[in-house]
Amino acid sequence: MAREKMKLTAALLMMAIFLLAGAAKAQTLYGSLTGDITDASGAPVPGAKIVATNTGTGISVEGVTDARGVYSINDLQPGVYLVTITAGGFAKVIQENVGVEANNVRRADVILQVAKVSQTVTVKAAAEVLQTDRMDVKSDLSSTQLTSLPLGNDRNFQSAYVLVPGAAPPFASHSYAGNPTQSLAMYVSGGSDVSNITLIDGSIDTNYWEQNLIAYVPPSEAIEAVNIVTSGFDAESGNAAGSVTNVTVKSGSNTLHGSAFEFNTISKLGSRNYFYYGPTIPKMVLNQFGFSLGGPIKKNKLFFFGDWERYRLSQFGTGVVSIPTQAMVQGNFQGAIAAGQNCATTVTAGCIFDPTTGNADGTGRTPFANNIIPTNVIAKASASIAALIPSPNYGGASAGPANNYQYAGDLLFHRDSVDLKINYLPSEKSTIFARYSAEPTYVFDPQQLGAAGGSALGSVSQPGNAYGLTQNASVGGTYVFNPHLLFDANVGYTRPRYQATNTDIGTNYASIITGTGGSNPLQGGIPNIGITSLSGLGNTAVSNPFLFRDNQYTFAANLSWIHGSHNFRFGGGIQRYDMNRFQGQLDFGVRGGFTFTGAITSLKGGAS
Numbered sequence: 001m002a003r004e005k006m007k008l009t010a011a012l013l014m015m016a017i018f019l020l021a022g023a024a025k026a027q028t029l030y031g032s033l034t035g036d037i038t039d040a041s042g043a044p045v046p047g048a049k050i051v052a053t054n055t056g057t058g059i060s061v062e063g064v065t066d067a068r069g070v071y072s073i074n075d076l077q078p079g080v081y082l083v084t085i086t087a088g089g090f091a092k093v094i095q096e097n098v099g100v101e102a103n104n105v106r107r108a109d110v111i112l113q114v115a116k117v118s119q120t121v122t123v124k125a126a127a128e129v130l131q132t133d134r135m136d137v138k139s140d141l142s143s144t145q146l147t148s149l150p151l152g153n154d155r156n157f158q159s160a161y162v163l164v165p166g167a168a169p170p171f172a173s174h175s176y177a178g179n180p181t182q183s184l185a186m187y188v189s190g191g192s193d194v195s196n197i198t199l200i201d202g203s204i205d206t207n208y209w210e211q212n213l214i215a216y217v218p219p220s221e222a223i224e225a226v227n228i229v230t231s232g233f234d235a236e237s238g239n240a241a242g243s244v245t246n247v248t249v250k251s252g253s254n255t256l257h258g259s260a261f262e263f264n265t266i267s268k269l270g271s272r273n274y275f276y277y278g279p280t281i282p283k284m285v286l287n288q289f290g291f292s293l294g295g296p297i298k299k300n301k302l303f304f305f306g307d308w309e310r311y312r313l314s315q316f317g318t319g320v321v322s323i324p325t326q327a328m329v330q331g332n333f334q335g336a337i338a339a340g341q342n343c344a345t346t347v348t349a350g351c352i353f354d355p356t357t358g359n360a361d362g363t364g365r366t367p368f369a370n371n372i373i374p375t376n377v378i379a380k381a382s383a384s385i386a387a388l389i390p391s392p393n394y395g396g397a398s399a400g401p402a403n404n405y406q407y408a409g410d411l412l413f414h415r416d417s418v419d420l421k422i423n424y425l426p427s428e429k430s431t432i433f434a435r436y437s438a439e440p441t442y443v444f445d446p447q448q449l450g451a452a453g454g455s456a457l458g459s460v461s462q463p464g465n466a467y468g469l470t471q472n473a474s475v476g477g478t479y480v481f482n483p484h485l486l487f488d489a490n491v492g493y494t495r496p497r498y499q500a501t502n503t504d505i506g507t508n509y510a511s512i513i514t515g516t517g518g519s520n521p522l523q524g525g526i527p528n529i530g531i532t533s534l535s536g537l538g539n540t541a542v543s544n545p546f547l548f549r550d551n552q553y554t555f556a557a558n559l560s561w562i563h564g565s566h567n568f569r570f571g572g573g574i575q576r577y578d579m580n581r582f583q584g585q586l587d588f589g590v591r592g593g594f595t596f597t598g599a600i601t602s603l604k605g606g607a608s
Helices: 002-020 143-148 157-163 380-386 509-514
Strands: 031-039 049-054 060-064 070-076 079-086 092-100 105-107 110-112 120-123 137-142 196-200 223-231 243-249 257-266 284-298 302-321 405-427 430-445 464-482 485-501 528-531 546-549 551-563 566-578 581-583 593-596
Touching (some): 031 079, 031 092, 070 551, 092 110, 137 143, 143 223
Parallel strands (some): 031 105
Antiparallel strands (some): 079 092, 137 223, 223 243, 430 464, 485 546, 485 551
16 A cells, blocks of 8 residues: 555656646746757758857856757846857857847857858847747836836836736725835736736745735836736746736846936926816925946956835825814704704704603603703713814804815825845856845825824825835845756745834723723724714724734746757746734724714604
8 A cells, every 4th residue: 555655656746747847948037048050051050169148247158059050048147148159160150239038038040151261250239039939928128118118106117017918007006004015906918906926036026915916116227127928827937827027136247337316296397187276286296216236246256236216205185074063062953953943842853862861762752952962961982082073174154064174284105115136156057146125114194183083184095104114035046067957946035014003093092982992002092983974083994003914935946957859947836925914804993983873862753
């Protein structure tokens, strides 16, 4: 029995190996170079030596043509290459400006000419060729495109997805607090917006709770290239359904290069919205500025690249809501009925009845004299909350409780994005890179009614303070055992940590009001209080407060083997997701809540 189990295990293992095996053409982190070397008559030239030299770093990788005159060089760092082809009896050929991109196969076919004594043929620019070595459908966005094209106010590289065939225009999703990187969601080829995968230098980059978003959005100045595969995914992509995006962060080179930038958007310079009739355009000031710098630490050996970007948004918001009049706050509802009306004889809408009188079903209740609730029967807890409600300031002194309060305030959003990447060449056979990215964020969104709470002033945020820190890191490397056997591996780590707490979080009002509040500090704050026909009080955002700490891990290793005319790639990958979250998501949130419809002070069978 044990022997049969071992046979079954071995069979499954071999099946898995062959299922993982595929054409070793391009890798998600690296690119490949291939081509046919022939003579003038079209005959293959076996044994020709091909040297691909990265013009930025000076790193060279060699290959040799087989009996068919075909060469294949895998695990190349993305960049521009100088390709040199030499063979006995033929003139040396040098091809310049051969671009190799991540997750792409670049074909460079060469026809050799018989040498005349000592002759070198230099091709200044390699012609672009149709993709014939892969079946996937993809689009590539270069660094030049991302820094030159308009990417909207947020300078998000995802805005350029409008150039990708089959992709619907990306759109904003979720609050600033829950999506401080301002990632965009999108639909590709009719698929769901949660079926897209994004990797940064091989590290999975998912907001695992809001799966239509990514966790970290690198500044456009930090991106070398973006490769978006929309169909025909390789097995190496893994877990793919809608699209797979591979983002490559820039690397340093033998020459020092960098940039400094600032983008400013200010409402004073913008046109007036056709439907806005206010005397002045509301304030909106957005600044994005920073720098990038890359270069050598040790020429041809060790390189660095770093960047920093700051995002600062200040946006003024205003609107009109409905709040109780100051008389109502004191229990005086005389203004709710006609002058001279007696609720004891004529029951109309607006009459206030004593809920401690009459029958349990609400019949037989006695109206309060003069439609005024006596101070001594108003609960202390209710009076303390009502005292926080501001006075009406809109519509004049005679305005009722409808549309009588104009709120105003500033929403603040600050974000810093930092990337640091190191590339190292330990030997001619191996390469190593390491990258760390961090993005601390802060959002402050005041509530419409100040101390009394209410909805957040901003339409895309959470009330109060929201702090975030998103981290993304990748480490990878390659090793060439021989021109026919190559190994590459990478690990990645992503941690989005988001927290939103209202400004009143320090006081446990629920415990004061009901005596049943929890001991967790995140359960503090005014409960969610809903009043029919009036603006809500307290923390009306049921998702606030929250605390998210989600760890994601990526492990991948691959082996490329060239054997004769066959080109195989074996490998495997693991993606691990850890969710650690605090969020109520109940009808009223973790503080509980109250709903006042007026039924408790009305007369059953009377006017509503």
